[in-house]
Amino acid sequence: MLIELWGAKNLDDPALAEDAIRKAIRAARATLLHLHVHKHCRGHGVSAIALLAESHMTLHTWPERSYAAADVFVCGDRDPATAVPILVDAFQPERSDVRRFRRGVSIKP
Numbered sequence: 001m002l003i004e005l006w007g008a009k010n011l012d013d014p015a016l017a018e019d020a021i022r023k024a025i026r027a028a029r030a031t032l033l034h035l036h037v038h039k040h041c042r043g044h045g046v047s048a049i050a051l052l053a054e055s056h057m058t059l060h061t062w063p064e065r066s067y068a069a070a071d072v073f074v075c076g077d078r079d080p081a082t083a084v085p086i087l088v089d090a091f092q093p094e095r096s097d098v099r100r101f102r103r104g105v106s107i108k109p
Helices: 014-027 081-091
Strands: 002-008 030-041 044-051 054-061 067-073 093-101
Touching: 002 081, 014 044, 014 054, 014 081, 030 093, 054 081, 067 081, 081 093
Parallel strands: none
Antiparallel strands: 002 067, 002 093, 030 044, 044 054, 054 067
16 A cells, blocks of 8 residues: 655654554554664654564655655555554645555465
């Protein structure tokens, strides 16, 4: 699932980004293995990368453009859509765009 947040707020706060990612992971019922949050130089946003047992979740923010992008990639019976309201609540965008992709559909077990 790809999530874009336009006209977003709070995009330069690494503690808020970490809290949002942790809540989104719990909402998706995913298993966190490792989380790294990086604060870029002042005014240049935050990147968060979570390694999950079920794959990964990432968040990148551009405060100068009031924009954030997240990638929620999970497998099994996890539900990436449950991460969307968490991120919307945290960053309060004027508009969001959510796209769901099914990856690996042609891979046979």
